[in-house]
Amino acid sequence: NNNQFCDATNIYGDSGCDVMSSVASKILIKGGTVVNAHHKEVADVYIEDGTIVAVQPNIKVGDDIKVIDATGKFVMPGGIDPHTHLAMEFMGSETIDDFFSGQAAALAGGTTMHIDFVIPVDGSLSAGYEAYVEKAKRSCMDYGFHMAITKWNETVSEEMEIMVKEKGTPLDFISLILGINSFKFFLAYKGSFMVNDELLMEGLKKCKSLGALAMVHAENGDAVFEGQIRMIELGITGPEGHALSRPPVLEGEATARAIRLASFVNTPLYVVHVMSIDAMEEIARARKSAQRVVGEPVVSGLLLNDSVLWDPDFHFAARYVMSPPIRAAGHGTALQAALAAGVLQLVGTDHCTFNSTQKALGIGDFRKIPNGVNGMEERMHLVWETMVASGQISVTDYVRITSTECARIFNIYPRKGAILVGSDADIIILNPNSSFKISSKSHHYRTDTNVYEGWTGKGKVETTIAGGRVVWENDELKVIPGAGKYIEMPPFSYLFDGIDKADAKYLSSLRAPVKRSTT
Ligand code: URP
Ligand code: ZN
Ligand code: ZN
Ligand code: ZN
Numbered sequence: 026n027n028n029q030f031c032d033a034t035n036i037y038g039d040s041g042c043d044v045m046s047s048v049a050s051k052i053l054i055k056g057g058t059v060v061n062a063h064h065k066e067v068a069d070v071y072i073e074d075g076t077i078v079a080v081q082p083n084i085k086v087g088d089d090i091k092v093i094d095a096t097g098k099f100v101m102p103g104g105i106d107p108h109t110h111l112a113m114e115f116m117g118s119e120t121i122d123d124f125f126s127g128q129a130a131a132l133a134g135g136t137t138m139h140i141d142f143v144i145p146v147d148g149s150l151s152a153g154y155e156a157y158v159e160k161a162k163r164s165c166m167d168y169g170f171h172m173a174i175t176k177w178n179e180t181v182s183e184e185m186e187i188m189v190k191e192k193g194t195p196l197d198f199i200s201l202i203l204g205i206n207s208f209k210f211f212l213a214y215k216g217s218f219m220v221n222d223e224l225l226m227e228g229l230k231k232c233k234s235l236g237a238l239a240m241v242h243a244e245n246g247d248a249v250f251e252g253q254i255r256m257i258e259l260g261i262t263g264p265e266g267h268a269l270s271r272p273p274v275l276e277g278e279a280t281a282r283a284i285r286l287a288s289f290v291n292t293p294l295y296v297v298h299v300m301s302i303d304a305m306e307e308i309a310r311a312r313k314s315a316q317r318v319v320g321e322p323v324v325s326g327l328l329l330n331d332s333v334l335w336d337p338d339f340h341f342a343a344r345y346v347m348s349p350p351i352r353a354a355g356h357g358t359a360l361q362a363a364l365a366a367g368v369l370q371l372v373g374t375d376h377c378t379f380n381s382t383q384k385a386l387g388i389g390d391f392r393k394i395p396n397g398v399n400g401m402e403e404r405m406h407l408v409w410e411t412m413v414a415s416g417q418i419s420v421t422d423y424v425r426i427t428s429t430e431c432a433r434i435f436n437i438y439p440r441k442g443a444i445l446v447g448s449d450a451d452i453i454i455l456n457p458n459s460s461f462k463i464s465s466k467s468h469h470y471r472t473d474t475n476v477y478e479g480w481t482g483k484g485k486v487e488t489t490i491a492g493g494r495v496v497w498e499n500d501e502l503k504v505i506p507g508a509g510k511y512i513e514m515p516p517f518s519y520l521f522d523g524i525d526k527a528d529a530k531y532l533s534s535l536r537a538p539v540k541r542s543t544t
Contacts (some may be wrong), residue, residue, distance in 0.1 A: 034418055037315035050074045050493060053086050057454060058093025060420050060443050061428035062487030070100055072450040076495030080444060093488060095454050101424050102442050103137025103451035103491060104405045105431040107295055107321060108303040111141055112160045116395040118383045121472045127401055128377060129504045132496045135405035135486030137451035138167040142209055148176035150184035164509030166491050171207040171240060177224040180232055189235045189516050204513025206237050206436055212279045213244035214346060214539055226286055236516030240295040242277035243304060244271055244349050247537040253392055264342035265334045266391040276349045277303025284311045284318055292315035293520040295343035298375045300326040300349040301530040302359045309368045317520050319434060320369040322360045324400045324407050330354040344474050346394045364426060366419045371430040372408055374400030380471040398476045402468055406461045409481030436518035450493040459485040469502060
């Protein structure tokens, strides 16, 4: 584990950081193929003070400027991971990767921004927000926040508005934009995060009024609870019980329900971690009827299959426990095809790491295994290998599903998700002829295991530039705690365009009330 950049004792550069190049404010990337979501061309990219200032062939600069030769390589927008859980308190533990270690690892893998889920404290959104501001203080890359909604009352409803709009400080009249434009509703985790249909509908209505995107973790939590009791009664207490207790049908049911309720309210819906054919087909059906539903598969769901959960070694099997569970072989390939076809739109990770000691809390009872797997560092490599190197999608589509679409959905495009003049200088250089190898011995997380242990492939991120600074080069991280910025995400993304017209059409379609005689 390359932990030198995660240790609190030597994070400020005395571990051999190349401080000069890590703070270089002017960089020229020469001769690469610049790839955006809809176009690619051979061009140079010139960066000054964290911003892209020119993208064109044959840019000339003085000798004092750092030049990176990208000939034969792809120059692409840094990845944006829409789904992570850093330093999250969950299932009696706290995830082992915090904002610094998780982000450092992500940068080594070509991701330059992520959106993490703020968890309310005792239902209080503002207390949750404050806690996450604190957790994120040592960020070394840009990040944004989604927020989970776990309770419903007037205060929560008002606080949602504050999260989206602004926070006024009465004394000095300074108002701070809190910049959250998405709220996640858990239909699973009965007894902790789970919400019922009534709360979900209140939440959907509130999201719609604020122009905020509603997100769902779609599994039927009541049925999962029942399934867990069934497994324990059958004496199935190991990690395989986790998958058996929450089969695809429960993901399909909750996905369908959330989609129908979002349709009833007429507001866009984002389904996180789509893990099964059952859920994917519900999304496909809704999209075919022009409903605005976004589907997010995660790397583990695209690539792994559930055979690992039957491994006789508890510690090995427990690493793969996440929710919804990793499915039988066949689901992943179907999700890849759906992603290639545009039925699903972007790839996340649901990065949520626990080390072996934490996973061991569930020895003898799978219900106590903290749920979650790694992915922030591997996502860009594994999606390249599986989707591009295999020939399933184009290089431009790769940029779309790993970066651009996320920026559009969360309304930060083209500041993020593009190599355009004026965009943030978050850039990766990927060499399609170089290889990557994944191992817990060389990854940059704090966690001691990796669910992709031993995986190799072609197409390696050789350079990562974040906020205009080279942070990953020659297999070396040059990260600075505190250098990452909080990215505010404004409401009313493109997904909301025209929603009001559909509402008006609906209202006018209601026939006038019948004037009835009652005599
Ligand atoms: O197992 C998972 N997915 N852990 C993170 C929490 C969630 O449901 O996203
Ligand atoms: Zn580390
Ligand atoms: Zn979830
Ligand atoms: Zn998650």
